[in-house]
Amino acid sequence: MFEKNHIIGWGLAGATLAWQLHFRNQKFVVHDSGHNHSTRTAAGLANPIVFKRLTRSWNVDVLMPYAQTFYEKVGELLNVRLLSGKNIYYPFTNAEDENNWSAKMGDDRFKKYIEHTTLKPFEHVHIPHGMGKVNTFGNLDTNAFLDLSKNYFQQAGVLFTEEKTNWTITQQHPEANYIFCEGIDVIHNPLFSYLPMKTSHGETLTIESDELHFNDVVSKNLFILPLGNKRFKVGATYNWEQKEPFTTVEGKADLVERLEHLIDCPYKIVSHQAGIRPTVADRRPLLGVHPNQKNAFIYNGLGTKGVMLAPYYANHFLDFFLDKKTLDAEVNIQRFNKRFLKSTPLA
Numbered sequence: 111m112f113e114k115n116h117i118i119g120w121g122l123a124g125a126t127l128a129w130q131l132h133f134r135n136q137k138f139v140v141h142d143s144g145h146n147h148s149t150r151t152a153a154g155l156a157n158p159i160v161f162k163r164l165t166r167s168w169n170v171d172v173l174m175p176y177a178q179t180f181y182e183k184v185g186e187l188l189n190v191r192l193l194s195g196k197n198i199y200y201p202f203t204n205a206e207d208e209n210n211w212s213a214k215m216g217d218d219r220f221k222k223y224i225e226h227t228t229l230k231p232f233e234h235v236h237i238p239h240g241m242g243k244v245n246t247f248g249n250l251d252t253n254a255f256l257d258l259s260k261n262y263f264q265q266a267g268v269l270f271t272e273e274k275t276n277w278t279i280t281q282q283h284p285e286a287n288y289i290f291c292e293g294i295d296v297i298h299n300p301l302f303s304y305l306p307m308k309t310s311h312g313e314t315l316t317i318e319s320d321e322l323h324f325n326d327v328v329s330k331n332l333f334i335l336p337l338g339n340k341r342f343k344v345g346a347t348y349n350w351e352q353k354e355p356f357t358t359v360e361g362k363a364d365l366v367e368r369l370e371h372l373i374d375c376p377y378k379i380v381s382h383q384a385g386i387r388p389t390v391a392d393r394r395p396l397l398g399v400h401p402n403q404k405n406a407f408i409y410n411g412l413g414t415k416g417v418m419l420a421p422y423y424a425n426h427f428l429d430f431f432l433d434k435k436t437l438d439a440e441v442n443i444q445r446f447n448k449r450f451l452k453s454t455p456l457a
């Protein structure tokens with residue numbers, strides 16, 4: 111059977127798009143090469159605060175509630191709890207850090223996201239100056255989201271192919287629509303390689319410890335995310351030079367050093383993961399249609415914030431794709447048209 115709509119890539123972008131198509135009663139086929147590393151490596155955190163500058167995450171008032179409702183709805187359909195509900199605790203470095211936090215708490219725009227906590231600092235975690243609490247829906251179990259969603263759609267008769275889809279398919283089948291949700295692999299797609307995508311390589315460790323007993327997330331220069339069964343995910347590194355999703359000796363050493371600044375108890379490393387975040391030069395998602403190849407679409411550029419961004423922008427993409435509404439200029443790939451004209455235009 112020939113389907114009109116094809117999703118290429120089964121990461122956060124492809125899977126959220128699939129659900130949004132499904133909610134609009136649209137049929138689709140999924141092609142995925144099976145080499146997912148970004149969504150499968152992610153901690154799945156949704157942090158409304160950018161700790162580095164103590165600012166709010168972009169568009170957070172719209173994106174957070176939308177994402178929470180979306181994952182809860184999908185979780186109900188899958189009969190599983192996809193969101194952990196864990197809060198994030200931010201250890202203060204010094205009194206000034208705490209003062210800055212208090213100042214933000216007095217700002218209406220921050221009120222619902224941050225507060226002080228009287229909670230005792232977690233045992234074996236070095237928190238000498240107290241900590242702030244960030245309210246969030248916790249983290250998304252990204253692997254469960256991908257696997258259970260795929261299972262759900264397969265049972266509903268959706269075709270999944272495990273193959274790398276070549277861009278030329280858009281010319282072979284002009285009657286079909288191809289939505290490229292390829293994550294960082296888009297840099298190898300001649301149709302969209304003109305877009306300014308940056309490889310943001312990241313590594314995490316999974317550790318096991320008998321002596322760490324907290325259930326929420328601690329995050330400063332490093333996050334420690336409890337996974338259950340004495341296990342914790344620890345991350346992450348940022349490396350703009352490393353172009354392949356391989357683990358590195360340097361990445362591991364960096365994580366170990368930062369971890370040992372934060373905790374003072376024995377642990378063992380169980381595994382080491384790496385992935386590449388699809389980050390755009392201007393840190394905004396990439397949505398739209400190819401300037402010349404009118405059946406080639408893109409939904410990408412989720413960067414470091416895929417969990418929060420993906421549900422809302424998948425829906426926004428469909429407003430454009432199905433209902434012919436205008437895309438927000440900030441996320442529309444038309445903002446890079448000059449780069450396209452300077453490149454060797456394909457198609």
Ligand SMILES: Cc1cc2nc3c(=O)[nH]c(=O)nc-3n(C[C@H](O)[C@H](O)[C@H](O)COP(=O)(O)OP(=O)(O)OC[C@H]3O[C@@H](n4cnc5c(N)ncnc54)[C@H](O)[C@@H]3O)c2cc1C
Pocket residue numbers: 118119120121122123124141142143144145146147148149150151152153154155156273274275276291292293294295296311312313314345346347384385386387388410411412413414415416417418
């Ligand atoms: C270490 C690390 C930690 C992170 N932590 C968080 C976090 O806590 N919170 C958060 O929100 N985000 C986090 N992220 C970012 C998050 O992972 C990304 O924003 C998001 O997963 C990107 O999803 P995607 O679908 O665009 O890409 P991907 O997950 O990379 O999926 C793309 C898929 O497309 C497939 N594909 C590509 N090209 C083709 C083709 N031509 N044919 C067929 N298949 C193809 C690939 O195999 C892959 O499965 C983290 C990332 C890393 C690396």
